[in-house]
Amino acid sequence: MQDHTLTGFKDLPRQSNDVFRSVLNALANPGQISSLDVDLPTPEYFDTATTAILLALADFETPLWIAPDIAAGNVQTHLKFHTGCPITENPNGASFAIATPQSDFTFLDQLALGSAENPHKSTTLILMLKGFAGSHPLHLSGPGIKTKQGISPEGFPSELLGHMKQNIQYFPCGTDLILTADRRLIGIPRSTRLEN
């Protein structure tokens, strides 16, 4: 097991603001690919976009759940050092959950959806993919999309598609989804309808 810590953002205030802005844009324009202009060392199993998002958004008040198949590397040491965020075993108590298409998706039922009083207290799921040039296109519609928007995530898990179809019914509660690949990301907020 690699255990050494990596360097974080070179220019912390500017870069974390840039990343924040990109995530904001991605969630305001569901399905559109945003590209992050950052260069970072990444922990094992993690891509640049996910690492950057976590470095920018995670802090001591945002517990993180990491799917067991990608939790073994140096990611925990790295994130704890730079953000001080707690790592939780329980997806229900997590602000962010990170998974890959290879993860065991039984955790989906356990994600926090928020409540009517506190809809923001839900889990944001970050899914790390190989790329956005897959063969099974998905169609998005809803706020932020004029007519229709298509995406082609590589290896989008069918369990997650089912979850996201259910998800729209819980509005204003529900899961927000961020897809990442290398240094690019796509935002799929809870208000977006996802169809294949």
Place this chain on the structure above:
Amino acid sequence: MLSQTPSSEHPARQDWLNTLAQSPEKMLEEFYRNNLSDQAFTYLREPEIGLVMVRARAGGSGKQFNLGEVSVARCSVTLNNQIVGHGYVKGRSKRHAELIALIDANFQQTSPNTEFLNDLKSIRADQRAKTSRKAAATKVDFYTMVRGEN
């Protein structure tokens, strides 16, 4: 967050970090310039200033309360990506925190320079003694006058 009880794993490291954090920046700078200035390093966390809430208990046993915030500078450096040196120091001197981190990393890689540490400790002890003497000289005893019964 961080555990509040000091770990017993590295008592020697705790001791030198403690000593370095309480030593004048000038002496650390001098030591660094004479011994470590050619040490290659990268920042893991660039020097930064923040606030730390100091908590206390009245008399050491009362209920815990927030005494106040204190400025702290911190920095972390790494040598060849393996050894990590940390520096935390009260105050707003980024350079001070950086020097502590650099010296900490070096002490881990080689061995702590006991002579230098002892020098720092004796200076610190002298200073403490001086402050205590000054305080003792101006000590005031408070006592309650016994009043007569009305």
